[in-house]
Amino acid sequence: MTITLLYIVSGLYLGWLLGTNDTVNVFGSAVNLKMLTFRTAAFIASLFILSGAIFQGEGTTKTIHSLGNISEPAIAFSIALCVAFVVLILIKIKLPVSTSQAIVGGMLGWSIFVHATTDWNLLSKFIISWILAPVIGLILGMLFFILMRRILNRTRIHLIKLNSYLRIAMIIAIALAAFGLGANNIGNVVGIFSNLSPEVSIDFGIFSMGGIQILFLIGGISIVIGIYSYNWRLLSEKSNEILSLAPEATVVVLASQAVVLFLFSSSWLANLLISEGLPSFPLIPVSSTQIAIGSVIGIGFVKGALEIENKTLARIGLGWIVAPIGAGVLTYSLLFIIQKLFNYPIRNESLIPIFKQNEFQSIASHSSKFNMVLPGIIFLSAIIIVILLYLFFRQQKLRLKAEKDILVQQNQLYLSEKAMNELEMRTFAVENDSLNLKLQAKRKEFMDIALNISEQISFLEKISSGINEAIKTSDNEERIQRLNKLSMIIKQKMSFPQEKKEFYMQIEEIHKDFHMKLKTSFPDLTNLEKRLAGLLRLNLSTKEISTLLNISPKSVEVARYRLKKKMNIDKDKPLNNFINNL
Amino acid sequence: MFNFKHAKKSIDIIEQFLGLIDQGSLIFKDGVKNYLLGNKENFQDNLKTLSNLSSEADIKKREIENILYTQSLMPQLRGDILKLLEELNNIIDLAKTNLFEFDVEVPFIPSELNQDLIKLTELSVLAIDSLIPAARDYFVNPDSVKEKLHRVYLYEKETDKLASSIKRRVFQNIPQLKLSEKIHLRYFTLHIEILSDVAKNAADLLSIMALKRAI
Numbered sequence: 001m002t003i004t005l006l007y008i009v010s011g012l013y014l015g016w017l018l019g020t021n022d023t024v025n026v027f028g029s030a031v032n033l034k035m036l037t038f039r040t041a042a043f044i045a046s047l048f049i050l051s052g053a054i055f056q057g058e059g060t061t062k063t064i065h066s067l068g069n070i071s072e073p074a075i076a077f078s079i080a081l082c083v084a085f086v087v088l089i090l091i092k093i094k095l096p097v098s099t100s101q102a103i104v105g106g107m108l109g110w111s112i113f114v115h116a117t118t119d120w121n122l123l124s125k126f127i128i129s130w131i132l133a134p135v136i137g138l139i140l141g142m143l144f145f146i147l148m149r150r151i152l153n154r155t156r157i158h159l160i161k162l163n164s165y166l167r168i169a170m171i172i173a174i175a176l177a178a179f180g181l182g183a184n185n186i187g188n189v190v191g192i193f194s195n196l197s198p199e200v201s202i203d204f205g206i207f208s209m210g211g212i213q214i215l216f217l218i219g220g221i222s223i224v225i226g227i228y229s230y231n232w233r234l235l236s237e238k239s240n241e242i243l244s245l246a247p248e249a250t251v252v253v254l255a256s257q258a259v260v261l262f263l264f265s266s267s268w269l270a271n272l273l274i275s276e277g278l279p280s281f282p283l284i285p286v287s288s289t290q291i292a293i294g295s296v297i298g299i300g301f302v303k304g305a306l307e308i309e310n311k312t313l314a315r316i317g318l319g320w321i322v323a324p325i326g327a328g329v330l331t332y333s334l335l336f337i338i339q340k341l342f343n344y345p346i347r348n349e350s351l352i353p354i355f356k357q358n359e360f361q362s363i364a365s366h367s368s369k370f371n372m373v374l375p376g377i378i379f380l381s382a383i384i385i386v387i388l389l390y391l392f393f394r395q396q397k398l399r400l401k402a403e404k405d406i407l408v409q410q411n412q413l414y415l416s417e418k419a420m421n422e423l424e425m426r427t428f429a430v431e432n433d434s435l436n437l438k439l440q441a442k443r444k445e446f447m448d449i450a451l452n453i454s455e456q457i458s459f460l461e462k463i464s465s466g467i468n469e470a471i472k473t474s475d476n477e478e479r480i481q482r483l484n485k486l487s488m489i490i491k492q493k494m495s496f497p498q499e500k501k502e503f504y505m506q507i508e509e510i511h512k513d514f515h516m517k518l519k520t521s522f523p524d525l526t527n528l529e530k531r532l533a534g535l536l537r538l539n540l541s542t543k544e545i546s547t548l549l550n551i552s553p554k555s556v557e558v559a560r561y562r563l564k565k566k567m568n569i570d571k572d573k574p575l576n577n578f579i580n581n582l
Numbered sequence: 583m584f585n586f587k588h589a590k591k592s593i594d595i596i597e598q599f600l601g602l603i604d605q606g607s608l609i610f611k612d613g614v615k616n617y618l619l620g621n622k623e624n625f626q627d628n629l630k631t632l633s634n635l636s637s638e639a640d641i642k643k644r645e646i647e648n649i650l651y652t653q654s655l656m657p658q659l660r661g662d663i664l665k666l667l668e669e670l671n672n673i674i675d676l677a678k679t680n681l682f683e684f685d686v687e688v689p690f691i692p693s694e695l696n697q698d699l700i701k702l703t704e705l706s707v708l709a710i711d712s713l714i715p716a717a718r719d720y721f722v723n724p725d726s727v728k729e730k731l732h733r734v735y736l737y738e739k740e741t742d743k744l745a746s747s748i749k750r751r752v753f754q755n756i757p758q759l760k761l762s763e764k765i766h767l768r769y770f771t772l773h774i775e776i777l778s779d780v781a782k783n784a785a786d787l788l789s790i791m792a793l794k795r796a797i
Contacts, residue, residue, distance in 0.1 A: 033657070033658050034654070034657030034658060035657070035658075153723075153725070156722045156723050157722070158589075158593050158721050158722055159656065159659070159663075159720070159721040159722070159795070160589045160592050160593050160596075160655055160656060160721070161586070161589050161590070161593065163589070163655060163656045163659075164586055164589050164655075246658075246795075247658070
């Protein structure tokens with residue numbers, strides 16, 4: 001078993017390359033579109049690639065085996081190594097490559113080297129299949145796309161719901177395409193090692209695995225390792241090179257891939273078609289990349305636009321030619337070197353059928369048998385328990401996270417409310433201060449009014465008693481004297497000294513900025529001139545100003561003239577405008 | 583993984599959000615009419631309602647944002663969708679701000695302009711009203727978005743024309759107005775007209791989004 005594993009290492013390396021290269025077409029778009037995480041997509045793809053390889057891998061493996069019977073493990077190792085090398089080089093130079101074409105090229109190189117009679121009929125089947133696969137992919141792509149478009153137009157599903165449906169469809173399509181890829185391409189990985197299959201059988205209760213299926217399992221595992229070891233951060237770049245599609249189109253491409261891979265790998269379908277007397281599809285490994293590209297071109301036809309650049313198509317064509325020829329030439333050269341240098345005998349042998357009708361019975365009678373029912377049950381139960389525990393803890397974690405998020409949100413809300421309240425309180429405080437000031441001003445005003453009233457009353461009382469005394473006086477001269485005194489008092493009162501003082505103080509308070517500017521810009525102004533400027537700013541007329549200043553209107557005019565001169569204002573410019581704009 | 587529950591919730595919220603924008607545009611129209619006709623109480627009511635609608639729309643938008651990001655819904659389209667919702671939210675925000683400008687600045691509007699300004703408001707609001715069904719269709723029937731958006735472009739153009747004619751009339755045919763009043767009127771014409779411009783911007787975005795979605 002260990003020696004077998006050593007020999008098939010080159011095939012497993014080819015499987016690894018297939019895993020890194022071809023599986024990108026199966027789930028790359030889904031991951032790139034962020035419809036699925038890499039972890040989910042890779043898990044589904046791995047599971048179904050393994051299932052496809054184990055349960056459906058026989059057909060294509062048989063075909064690869066029928067290209068030539070290589071009984072020497074070292075030669076099979078060398079061929080697979082050459083093929084893997086060519087595939088690696090083509091991947092490195094970013095040329096789309098099909099492992100199927102490369103392996104057939106390698107086998108052809110070997111058959112030419114050993115002068116074996118080439119089965120042209122089988123070879124033509126290979127070439128036809130490689131042409132037919134993308135063509136069927138194209139037709140299916142068109143049909144599925146039209147169907148999808150009609151369904152979507154008729155059902156008018158809401159975009160967000162559609163997204164969820166497309167996720168489900170994508171998972172199913174990835175599973176089917178991965179199953180098809182496993183079934184169809186496993187022949188490339190282990191086909192030439194079919195003679196090395198171990199003679200063991202493992203019974204899992206529900207199904208049994210023969211030697212060749214164990215080989216498929218090993219090959220499948222190499223593909224799965226390829227999926228996981230690939231730098232998936234480069235996935236988006238890789239899938240953008242050829243396929244950059246909407247989710248709807250991705251589902252269509254994957255479905256087309258799944259159907260075409262199924263057509264070219266299902267023995268059941270082939271038997272069914274033959275039993276009905278219909279021509280069947282040959283069970284030949286085809287390139288999933290080429291099917292996907294055919295499907296994308298089909299979608300492009302329906303949409304009326306070329307979805308793939310001509311340059312990419314040319315590179316695909318180049319890969320189509322270079323892969324088989326390169327693998328053939330390299331295999332031939334290596335075999336030549338091995339024979340000449342090491343004198344190793346390389347010969348052709350007649351085909352030994354590896355798949356017999358009663359394979360399982362013969363394996364059961366001739367090979368060692370392992371009963372895996374109980375370990376299988378224990379293993380499955382353990383896995384189920386682990387999954388359940390994982391789901392339980394995950395659910396708990398998510399619940400806690402959600403609760404924490406809510407608490408954080410509530411806290412933020414509380415903080416913002418607090419900040420708002422503080423702001424509001426500050427606004428109220430400012431408002432209260434201003435109201436207090438107003439209240440104080442009003443109080444003062446009322447006090448002034450009250451004082452004024454009492455002053456007026458006492459003044460009027462004084463005048464009234466003075467007049468009464470004057471009336472009572474019999475002496476005419478004294479009466480005139482008293483009346484003159486009263487007239488003098490009234491005249492003094494008429495100059496309103498106190499009121500005027502307050503009036504000017506208030507003006508200065510209200511037009512604080514103006515008076516400040518006046519003081520700084522024209523420091524030479526006298527008090528009277530400053531007062532005059534203040535009154536002019538109030539837009540008072542000359543007559544009003546003369547009354548307030550207790551001077552004649554002419555004196556006001558003279559004062560205005562002086563003020564204008566002191567302020568250096570042009571004669572033709574009005575003083576009022578200058579003061580108002582100060 | 584498939585998030586049907588959240589999908590349904592977000593569909594409902596988007597529907598409510600679009601309803602709020604629709605209502606907001608109608609309230610704006612009503613508010614301007616009430617201002618022009620001097621119905622102060624009704625105008626204040628409109629202002630209050632529009633303010634509430636705008637805050638509600640803000641909350642709905644944030645809810646949608648939250649669901650789309652936390653539940654990883656439509657990762658390839660959510661950027662565009664959120665941008666569209668932002669544009670739509672801008673409309674109701676702008677409508678609220680503009681109606682507040684009427685309340686704060688109390689522009690003097692000569693009665694001979696009432697009819698024209700009412701028509702301008704109606705046209706501007708019609709552009710928004712035509713945008714909402716197109717936005718709804720983007721989610722269910724993207725092929726019909728473009729034909730619905732034609733109306734938005736038409737109303738926007740008509741709004742522009744009418745706004746220019748009002749401005750020309752204000753500056754050239756009403757000499758009794760002070761320059762400050764004329765400039766004030768120009769601003770308020772712009773306040774009404776700009777709603778249709780924002781609707782047009784949203785329509786531009788929507789038409790690109792519909793093209794992207796067309797399969």
